[in-house]
Amino acid sequence: MSGTPPDLPERDDAEQTPPVRPRREFLKNAVLFTGTVALLGGGLELLTRRPGAAAESAPGELLAQARRPLGPYDTSEAVTPYAQATTYNNFYEFGLGKDDPARLAGSLKTRPWTVLIDGEVRKPLRVDIDTLESWFPLEDRIYRMRCVEGWSMVMPWLGFPLAALLRRVEPNSKAKYVKFTALEDPKQFPGQRSSVLAWPYVEGLRLDEALHPLTFMAVGLQGRVLPNQNGAPLRLVVPWKYGFKSIKSVVRITLTREQPQTTWALAAPDEYGFYANVNPAVPHPRWSQATERRIGELRRRPTLPFNGYADQVAHLYSGMDLRRFF
Amino acid sequence: MKDFPVLSRQGRSEGGTEQARAAPRPAPRRASRPLPWLGPGIVVGGLLPVGGLLLDAVTGALGANPVQRALLQTGQLALALLILSLACTPLRLLTGWTWPARVRKALGLLAFVYAALHFLIYLFDHAFTPGVVLEDVLKRPFVTVGFAALVLLVPLALTSTRDAVRRMGFARWQRLHQLVYVAVGLGVLHYWWGVKKDHTAPLIAALVVAALFAVRLLRQRRARARS
Numbered sequence: 209m210s211g212t213p214p215d216l217p218e219r220d221d222a223e224q225t226p227p228v229r230p231r232r233e234f235l236k237n238a239v240l241f242t243g244t245v246a247l248l249g250g251g252l253e254l255l256t257r258r259p260g261a262a263a264e265s266a267p268g269e270l271l272a273q274a275r276r277p278l279g280p281y282d283t284s285e286a287v288t289p290y291a292q293a294t295t296y297n298n299f300y301e302f303g304l305g306k307d308d309p310a311r312l313a314g315s316l317k318t319r320p321w322t323v324l325i326d327g328e329v330r331k332p333l334r335v336d337i338d339t340l341e342s343w344f345p346l347e348d349r350i351y352r353m354r355c356v357e358g359w360s361m362v363m364p365w366l367g368f369p370l371a372a373l374l375r376r377v378e379p380n381s382k383a384k385y386v387k388f389t390a391l392e393d394p395k396q397f398p399g400q401r402s403s404v405l406a407w408p409y410v411e412g413l414r415l416d417e418a419l420h421p422l423t424f425m426a427v428g429l430q431g432r433v434l435p436n437q438n439g440a441p442l443r444l445v446v447p448w449k450y451g452f453k454s455i456k457s458v459v460r461i462t463l464t465r466e467q468p469q470t471t472w473a474l475a476a477p478d479e480y481g482f483y484a485n486v487n488p489a490v491p492h493p494r495w496s497q498a499t500e501r502r503i504g505e506l507r508r509r510p511t512l513p514f515n516g517y518a519d520q521v522a523h524l525y526s527g528m529d530l531r532r533f534f
Numbered sequence: 535m536k537d538f539p540v541l542s543r544q545g546r547s548e549g550g551t552e553q554a555r556a557a558p559r560p561a562p563r564r565a566s567r568p569l570p571w572l573g574p575g576i577v578v579g580g581l582l583p584v585g586g587l588l589l590d591a592v593t594g595a596l597g598a599n600p601v602q603r604a605l606l607q608t609g610q611l612a613l614a615l616l617i618l619s620l621a622c623t624p625l626r627l628l629t630g631w632t633w634p635a636r637v638r639k640a641l642g643l644l645a646f647v648y649a650a651l652h653f654l655i656y657l658f659d660h661a662f663t664p665g666v667v668l669e670d671v672l673k674r675p676f677v678t679v680g681f682a683a684l685v686l687l688v689p690l691a692l693t694s695t696r697d698a699v700r701r702m703g704f705a706r707w708q709r710l711h712q713l714v715y716v717a718v719g720l721g722v723l724h725y726w727w728g729v730k731k732d733h734t735a736p737l738i739a740a741l742v743v744a745a746l747f748a749v750r751l752l753r754q755r756r757a758r759a760r761s
Binding site: 237240245295306475495 | 569571578596615666
């Protein structure tokens with residue numbers, strides 16, 4: 209810093225402004241500029257940027273052998289990559305963000321795990337999850353999964369049909385509905401410390417829906433033990449209904465006479481019905497259900513009635529006004 | 535909200551002597567300290583998240599549903615910047631600083647840029663199908679209010695130049711730009727209706743907007759009581 213460079217023009221307002229030292233002035237401005245950029249830009253990034261979970265959870269223990277040829281219930285569509293199927297989840301018991309379940313699912317202990325099956329059945333029972341699994345040969349089903357939010361995946365589940373389990377407990381003639389209850393434990397489910405939903409999560413099916421061969425209880429995904437964030441150790445899968453019907457981490461299955469009060473239908477009755485059949489013709493109040501984004505694809509694709517399972521399940525609803533019973 | 539002629543206000547405080555105060559002469563229109571780093575810093579900082587978004591898109595950090603993620607983030611950025619632009623006047627009133635008034639326009643325009651980007655991504659999401667978009671705008675209040683907020687911002691962005699103020703006259707220009715209050719209200723409502731269950735973030739946005747309105751109203755009332 210040795211005064212003003214000689215080639216700088218003479219300033220005529222020298223009396224009013226303090227002498228300017230260009231290099232120091234420049235440095236000062238550069239620092240203040242950088243500070244402003246960092247403060248505003250950094251603040252905005254901090255406020256709005258949520259980088260997707262890059263960390264992939266270690267895949268669980270192998271359950272099944274190599275895939276057999278496609279079965280009658282399988283879709284031949286491309287399976288959603290494991291990394292995406294296990295990091296983009298709605299599981300409010302862990303939190304509201306899509307990546308919360310993958311991040312926080314370690315707190316859930318899936319062994320020991322007991323399932324209670326009761327209500328209008330001849331043989332109510334309380335059974336350990338490992339015993340329950342041993343009762344049925346594990347089948348795999350490649351199902352489409354359509355979320356009510358307008359996205360979808362293709363999931364290769366491992367498990368057994370719910371009907372097989374229900375036959376074992378022998379529903380009596382008064383049983384008309386099946387009520388499913390998920391685990392309630394804020395220590396294992398950090399999301400349950402907030403009251404965004406009425407815990408525990410409850411879902412339900414009509415008995416004929418529950419007995420349909422497509423209705424499935426999953427204990428695995430892509431040949432491996434079901435990851436916690438996907439609903440371990442035992443979850444329902446009803447492929448022709450929006451994803452929220454497929455309750456995760458089930459601890460109780462109750463056969464009932466009355467239609468059960470289900471969590472989302474209680475939380476927002478105008479938006480989420482008891483039936484929740486995938487239906488492109490019945491829009492959600494805030495968005496159309498005519499299209500969906502298959503995870504991994506950039507463009508939307510049309511949504512199919514009953515999520516493409518109309519041939520198998522449409523008869524269950526013949527004569528019903530599906531706009532009213534949405 | 536009489537907050538525009540900042541420069542003259544600044545000038546008044548510099549009229550030093552008793553005489554100058556007794557006989558008010560036209561305030562010397564001399565700008566306060568130039569802060570050459572401020573404007574560029576706001577613009578570059580405000581556009582930084584665009585770079586972040588592009589980077590995230592390229593590296594896959596937008597996650598499994600990148601379009602949804604980009605849609606949400608640009609919407610949040612638009613609302614955040616709009617609220618920041620509305621914070622300038624209360625901040626100036628409370629602190630006496632003059633610099634907030636100088637970044638207000640840039641923040642407002644940045645908000646518009648993100649709102650437009652948000653809408654473009656939405657259009658892309660629906661494959662630019664006019665029928666689908668029209669049905670959304672007409673039938674779904676959630677989309678209607680978001681769209682209305684964007685539409686309200688268009689004339690404000692178009693008349694953001696110094697030239698426009700001169701052409702319109704300050705009073706008319708100011709009245710037009712009060713539409714920003716409607717726009718931010720609709721923006722918050724759009725955000726509120728957009729989330730599925732957890733209203734924490736939209737609630738915070740609503741409270742901040744309410745606080746900013748309160749500062750303005752209190753000041754206005756006090757000014758009216760004084761006159």
